[in-house]
Amino acid sequence: MNRRDSLKALGLGTLSAGLLLEACKTDTKKGAEETTTAAAGDEVGRQPFEVERDKKLHADKFFTAAEMATITVLADIIIPKDEKSGSASDAKVPDFIEFIVKDMPDHQTPMRGGLRWLDLQCLNRFGKPFTDCTKDQQIQLIDMIAYPKKAKPEMAQGVAFFNRMRDLTASGFFTSEIGVKDIGYAGNQPGKWTGVPDDILKHYGMENVKASASM
Amino acid sequence: MSDLQIKKSSATYDVVIVGSGAGGGMAGYVLANAGIKVLMLEAGAYFDPAKDSQQLKWPWESPRRGAGTTRPFGDFDAAYGGWEIDGEPYTTKDKTEFFWFRSRMLGGRTNHWGRISLRMGPRDFQAKDGLTDDWPITYDDVKPYYDKVDRMIGVYGTKEGLENEPDGIFLPPPKPRLNELYIVKGAQKAGVKIIPGRGSVLTEALPGNKDRGACFFCGQCGRSCKVYGDFSASSCLVIPAIKTGNLKVITNAMVREVITNAEGLATGVSYVNKEDMQEYQVNAKTVILGASAGESARILLNSKSAQHPGGLANSSGVVGRYLHDSTGSSAGGFLPQLMDRKRYNEDGVGSVHIYSPWWLDNKKLDFPRGYHIEYGGGLHMPSYGFSGGIQNMNGVVPGRDGKMKEAGGYGASLKDDYRRFYGTQFGMAGRGTAIARYDNYCEIDPNVVDKYGIPVLRFHYKWAPEEIKQAKHMQETFQEIMHNMGGAIYGPPQGPETNYGLEAPGKIIHEVGTIRMGNDPKKSALNKWCQAHDCKNLFVVDAAPFVQQGDKNATWTILALSMRTAEYIIQERKKLNV
Numbered sequence: 001m002n003r004r005d006s007l008k009a010l011g012l013g014t015l016s017a018g019l020l021l022e023a024c025k026t027d028t029k030k031g032a033e034e035t036t037t038a039a040a041g042d043e044v045g046r047q048p049f050e051v052e053r054d055k056k057l058h059a060d061k062f063f064t065a066a067e068m069a070t071i072t073v074l075a076d077i078i079i080p081k082d083e084k085s086g087s088a089s090d091a092k093v094p095d096f097i098e099f100i101v102k103d104m105p106d107h108q109t110p111m112r113g114g115l116r117w118l119d120l121q122c123l124n125r126f127g128k129p130f131t132d133c134t135k136d137q138q139i140q141l142i143d144m145i146a147y148p149k150k151a152k153p154e155m156a157q158g159v160a161f162f163n164r165m166r167d168l169t170a171s172g173f174f175t176s177e178i179g180v181k182d183i184g185y186a187g188n189q190p191g192k193w194t195g196v197p198d199d200i201l202k203h204y205g206m207e208n209v210k211a212s213a214s215m
Numbered sequence: 216m217s218d219l220q221i222k223k224s225s226a227t228y229d230v231v232i233v234g235s236g237a238g239g240g241m242a243g244y245v246l247a248n249a250g251i252k253v254l255m256l257e258a259g260a261y262f263d264p265a266k267d268s269q270q271l272k273w274p275w276e277s278p279r280r281g282a283g284t285t286r287p288f289g290d291f292d293a294a295y296g297g298w299e300i301d302g303e304p305y306t307t308k309d310k311t312e313f314f315w316f317r318s319r320m321l322g323g324r325t326n327h328w329g330r331i332s333l334r335m336g337p338r339d340f341q342a343k344d345g346l347t348d349d350w351p352i353t354y355d356d357v358k359p360y361y362d363k364v365d366r367m368i369g370v371y372g373t374k375e376g377l378e379n380e381p382d383g384i385f386l387p388p389p390k391p392r393l394n395e396l397y398i399v400k401g402a403q404k405a406g407v408k409i410i411p412g413r414g415s416v417l418t419e420a421l422p423g424n425k426d427r428g429a430c431f432f433c434g435q436c437g438r439s440c441k442v443y444g445d446f447s448a449s450s451c452l453v454i455p456a457i458k459t460g461n462l463k464v465i466t467n468a469m470v471r472e473v474i475t476n477a478e479g480l481a482t483g484v485s486y487v488n489k490e491d492m493q494e495y496q497v498n499a500k501t502v503i504l505g506a507s508a509g510e511s512a513r514i515l516l517n518s519k520s521a522q523h524p525g526g527l528a529n530s531s532g533v534v535g536r537y538l539h540d541s542t543g544s545s546a547g548g549f550l551p552q553l554m555d556r557k558r559y560n561e562d563g564v565g566s567v568h569i570y571s572p573w574w575l576d577n578k579k580l581d582f583p584r585g586y587h588i589e590y591g592g593g594l595h596m597p598s599y600g601f602s603g604g605i606q607n608m609n610g611v612v613p614g615r616d617g618k619m620k621e622a623g624g625y626g627a628s629l630k631d632d633y634r635r636f637y638g639t640q641f642g643m644a645g646r647g648t649a650i651a652r653y654d655n656y657c658e659i660d661p662n663v664v665d666k667y668g669i670p671v672l673r674f675h676y677k678w679a680p681e682e683i684k685q686a687k688h689m690q691e692t693f694q695e696i697m698h699n700m701g702g703a704i705y706g707p708p709q710g711p712e713t714n715y716g717l718e719a720p721g722k723i724i725h726e727v728g729t730i731r732m733g734n735d736p737k738k739s740a741l742n743k744w745c746q747a748h749d750c751k752n753l754f755v756v757d758a759a760p761f762v763q764q765g766d767k768n769a770t771w772t773i774l775a776l777s778m779r780t781a782e783y784i785i786q787e788r789k790k791l792n793v
Contacts, residue, residue: 042276045267047260047295050285054278078625096280100599103279147621148606166625167603170633174597175274175281183637184558188271188596190431193563195390200557206396211409211569213375 057102067115069131071097071165077142078169085182088173096172107164114161121158221485221494228254230784231484231499233470233514236323237770238756238777239505240448241364244455245781247462251788254497255453256468256486258506259295259319262326264439264450268293271433271441274598281598287316289598293326293439293447294318298721302666305509306673313538313657313674314721315509321466322449323507324724325770326439330414330446330566331589332370332771334361336379339648339765344583346681347650347763351734351743354381360775368446368774369421371564372413379765380572386418389432389564394592394641397550399569401700407588407692408574414566415446415771426455434595436565445565468495471669472518472527473502473753479522481753484514487667501752501784501793504730505777508538508759509657512729513672515740516659526659528740528747534730535658537651538676539764541725542586544686544716546693547642548705551612554635561594561638573766582684586647586766588692594638602633609636611704641703643696645689648766649682651728655720676720686717725769730759744783745776752793756780 043051063071075088075097088094101107118141119129126137133141145151145158146166173179201207230246232239235257246253264270269291274280277290284290287297296318305315318324337354358381364370365384372385388411391399402409416436420429427450428442436445443450456462467489474483474496483498504511512535518527526534573585609632610622620628660673690708697705709716720726733739736748745760747753756777758769787793 045262045269047285049301053285058278079630080626082627082630096278099278100280100282103282103284142625146625147623149610149622163604163606163623166605166623166629167600170602170605171280171599174601174633175599177273177275180274180597183597183634185594185596186558186560187562187594188273188433188435189560190433191560191562193389193432193560196393196396196561197559200393200559201396203557204393204396204552206393206400209391209396209399211391211399211411212373213377213408213410213572 057099060102061098062102062108063098063112066129066131067112068094068098070115070118073131073138074165075169075172077138078166079173086178088169091173091176091178093169093172093176096176097168100168100172107168110161110164114157114164117157117161219494221496223496224498227483227498227500228252229499229788230254230501230503231256231497232503232505232756233484234258234323234505234507234510234757235321235453235464236318236448236505236507236757237325237773238758239503240322240325240452240456241774241777242503242505242754242756242781243462244452245778246784247456247459249785250461251785253456253462254499255462255464256470256484256497257321257464257466258469258489258510259321259323259466261464261466262293262295262320262322262439262449263454264293264326264443264447265441268439268441270435270438274596279599282600288327288437291435291438293437294324295320303671304663304665305671306660306663308673308675311675311677312719312721313676314719315672315674315726316721316724317507317510320449321453321464322439322447325446325448327437328770329589329768330416330436330564331570331768332413332415332446332566333587333767334381334383334775335765335767335772336381338379339763339767342584342763344577346583348733350762351732351739357772357775357779360779361771363778364771364774368415368451369417369424370413370415370771371411371418373411375410377572383413385413386421388412389416389418389568391568392561392563392593393556394550394553394638395569395590397700397703398590398592398641398643398696401696401698401703402571404699405692405695406574407571407696409569409571412567412570414564416564416566417444418564427451430564432560432562432564434562434565469667469669470506470514471667472514473504475518475520475522475527475750477522479520479750481527481750487669489667501754501788503754503756503780503784504759505756507757508726508729508761509672511755511757511759512657513659513669515730517670523749528730528749528753530749531737531740533738534740536653536656537728537731537762538655538657538674538726539649539651539728540720541723541764541766541768542647542649542678542682542685543644543718543723544689544709545642545644546690546697546705546708546716547640548697548703549608549636549639550641550700550703551639552702553639554612556594556638558594558638562596563593567591580688582681582688583650584648584685584766586645586685586689588643588645588689590641590643592641602636605629605632605636608632608704643693645686645692646723646725646766646768647682647685647689648764649720650679651731651761651763652679657729674721678714678717678720683714683717686715690715725758725764727758727761727764727769730755731762732760733762745780746783754780754784
């Protein structure tokens, strides 16, 4: 159902429909290009301190170029391109991570320190920082920190860092336009909720489940 | 030299209302529609959901992807404010805890609330439990106003005939989501009553109302609704009241105190205008406080005079006392049988689709009163934190090949896991009755003022064994329900080290009780019409008058009581009593 049809199906009054169309127009336009930042001028309903704060965060820089390069390699190891969608860096996950550590300073030391920890491990093992290692060497190191249950105790700091990096990558990727499409989220548009579709109810054997005080 | 001076208005309004949330909004709406000239003072900015809501934005339109850095419930949430506001501190006493959520905006906290709209029942007004105080009014006194609120604002639900969960005048409820059907099954098997939710969302057009659109099921009530499809005091009360021409709103007006005359009657209020930082006084024949349980108590305690030395309406000394928030504890997990589920739009409404009203007999339990349970889960819009901690999920269920996987990981197989687990999670949260106690209170901190020079509140709040035992019972119930959901994966119950997951006081944002009503002026600040015993032209219409909250969320009762008080004021004005 396209938006016009769904509006008709809803039987909304002209006032409501007008507002909805306005809202839909905005998201269609925004959806046209992948972006990691809120559009400039999109300040309606935002408090002045929030607008100022965002401007400052966007202007500030936290990670060095070398750190950003490592973050990019790591993000693409965590979420690579596959037959269904692009990679973390295609979805501009590194830019999101740069923003979020400024927005949430609690991430800063664990991220900066974790990246350094990673480089030191690589220097000791392979004589080169992480980004200069071969793909095989990088994966060799990642394999030591990507599996919390089987990682060696002396790698625990690396595990903690990689858990954080994995979470931030997933957050950044699946909230991007590429990621939302990949995950198949079908909402955020006018519709009419009439319950779980019949074929799905049947598939899970839920046709007769009903919330009621008399049950 | 400072040019600060107090600007006194020469006009006298019929009524000045402090606050524009559920209580202030309803009083303003009723009075303005009766032709009474009302001035409303709001401490925050103007907010119209039609224009200011973040509804239908995509996660990538927020640089923090919807995270709650500046707004505790997320970047798109409607509430301006939170538990901390710059320049407006509050303090705590004796190493106790209280968290005070404030929304400085037209409509207050109703712009973002969960829209769960429950009536208190007969046994909530008169519990006869030997522990809590009776209200001076009964359910039957309030029922006509609940009915009017239902018709005027709209609420969905089902008639269930439960004695202490009175039925209302309902629109059809939204059907459960898939995860919620598993919860229904699990709860029923565990002997926990579970019924369709009750929420102030227009699942159908509201009869007789042309200003509000029906819900279009985006599930984003927390962002406030551009078509006014849910209840916010801004969209449903204040903005319509402004249109009558009888209600004027001054925003960014932070009220300092209520002014009284030599007879001890209220003559108006003083406030600081946050925009020009000047001091103002306005006159009114009647003063109504609807600033929130905390803020209204603060205003009264700061309104000291020769006639009211302990603060206005406080000869009893109860103002600030009996502060209580709902108890809260929660649990959650995921359903492996829903992995790889088919995608469809499962946004539903932004309030609860199902809930469990209190279902047990306290005589058989080691704590008084009870709690209800709110549930959720489904194919929600991804936002910051999406699938966080996947290493705790993907190692406990078999992969596509039927073999167990090593937890954590990376790469194509991890990317596949994120897809597989999407929409499998569910959660449940108990919300229960906390006992109103004299020793849980807010008072004026003798040493601290906010940036406007207004003395701030200091809180003293401790949970007692009754609340902790209730949280323990919640955790045990959650375990039973989750066990009976069939294959759900979840963690162990929370134990004594966290008070069984009992949230800190204030975290549920249902604080009430600080200016309690009662028949005895020595033991209460307000009479049964929410009129001050000590000052007959002063009324309180937020949750401060509550004697004892049930497990029911406060908003529907605030609306009903405020409407009742506003109608009483109209009657008294006709008799020239106020």
